[in-house]
Amino acid sequence: MQAVAPRWQSWNPVTGCTHVSAGCAHCYAERFAERWRGLPGHYYEHGFDLMLRPERLDLPLHWRTPRHVFVTSMGDLFHEEVPDEYVRRVFAVMQQARHHVFHVLTKREGRLLSLSPQLPWPANVHMGVTVESMVTAGRAEVLRAVPATVRHISAEPLLGPLDELDLRAIDWVIAGGESGPTRRPTRPEWLRGLRDNCLAAGVAFTFKGWGGRVQGAQGRLLDGREWHDRPAAAPVDNDGATADSVTVAPQSTLWDVP
Numbered sequence: 001m002q003a004v005a006p007r008w009q010s011w012n013p014v015t016g017c018t019h020v021s022a023g024c025a026h027c028y029a030e031r032f033a034e035r036w037r038g039l040p041g042h043y044y045e046h047g048f049d050l051m052l053r054p055e056r057l058d059l060p061l062h063w064r065t066p067r068h069v070f071v072t073s074m075g076d077l078f079h080e081e082v083p084d085e086y087v088r089r090v091f092a093v094m095q096q097a098r099h100h101v102f103h104v105l106t107k108r109e110g111r112l113l114s115l116s117p118q119l120p121w122p123a124n125v126h127m128g129v130t131v132e133s134m135v136t137a138g139r140a141e142v143l144r145a146v147p148a149t150v151r152h153i154s155a156e157p158l159l160g161p162l163d164e165l166d167l168r169a170i171d172w173v174i175a176g177g178e179s180g181p182t183r184r185p186t187r188p189e190w191l192r193g194l195r196d197n198c199l200a201a202g203v204a205f206t207f208k209g210w211g212g213r214v215q216g217a218q219g220r221l222l223d224g225r226e227w228h229d230r231p232a233a234a235p236v237d238n239d240g241a242t243a244d245s246v247t248v249a250p251q252s253t254l255w256d257v258p
Contacts, residue, residue: 007065010073011102013057013090014082016050017075020107022159023132026180029074050081057089060097071104078111087115095120105130105154109142121147128152128172133160144169150231155194156208156215158186163193167201171231177211177218186211191222204229 016033019025030048037047060069071077071094077087094102105128106112112129121127127148129139132155143151150171155162157178167173175194177186191207198205207227209216220226 007067008070009063009067010070011056011060012072012074013053013093014050014072014077014079014086015044015053015074016046016048017079018050020076021130021132021136023107023130023136023157026157026178026182026184028180031180033074050075050079052082052086054086057093060093060100060102063097063100066099067101069100069102071102076106076108077104078106078108078115080108080111084115084118088118091119091125094125095122098122098124100124101126103128103152105152107136107139109139113142113145116146121149123149126150126152128154130154130156131162131165132157134162134164135160137162137165140165140167140170152231157184157211158190158194159184161190161193163197165194165197167197167203170201170203172204172206173198174206174208176208176215179211179213179215179217181213183211188222195222195227198229204231206230 017024017027017030019027024030027048033044033048036042036044039045060067071090076082077090094100102125104125107130109129112127125148127143127146128151129143131137131139131153140153143153151169152172152174153165153167153170154174156174156176158175159178173194175191178184195205195207197203205227206229207220207222209220210218212218
């Protein structure tokens with residue numbers, strides 16, 4: 001049977017966050033949510049304040065078509081104010097919805113490490129951490145201890161060289177410049193160094209773009225070509241069908257669902 005390539009979908013059982021490292025300074029999700037602060041009745045009436053959204057917990061169970069799901073694109077599931085039991089409930093839904101591939105990303109590696117033994121890690125749950133520079137390289141070390149089938153690093157926004165980043169047991173690196181009106185420029189030598197590090201280590205490398213008003217507005221070419229290397233996706237249960245390889249979601253999809 002021909003492989004099925006699922007669409008991308010955001011799923012936000014938690015919204016809102018607080019800054020934890022330099023990569024948070026110009027957060028696109030915060031910028032979006034804060035536009036609506038104080039507007040009565042709006043989903044983001046409280047801006048980027050952290051909020052649990054239990055009414056959205058079972059949404060993936062109602063999506064019959066297999067999808068790649070970006071979990072908490074508008075927050076951080078491992079934020080210290082999200083109760084342990086609530087994180088377990090989110091993972092229970094992902095375990096049940098095996099026809100989707102879930103991509104979880106955090107900047108809170110300490111909480112990830114402490115909760116990891118309490119969580120199920122089915123093959124359809126891919127785990128990642130943000131490493132914007134060597135200042136936060138320790139997050140990759142923690143990620144190696146997590147028993148996820150696919151471990152990925154988001155180097156977006158890339159704020160410094162990662163030539164020396166240890167990529168052992170990492171499956172995928174996704175890099176990009178910063179987007180938004182106050183974006184900080186990414187240097188070509190940083191991207192080349194990271195790409196070459198990935199190639200030497202046999203790690204899939206994806207370049208999302210140089211940034212701009214929105215990601216990709218200033219182009220996606222690095223040394224004359226686009227980079228869309230990717231690891232094989234985990235199988236997706238769909239009456240015997242499997243998901244196509246992981247593709248990269250354009251930034252606009254990261255908050256297409258509240």
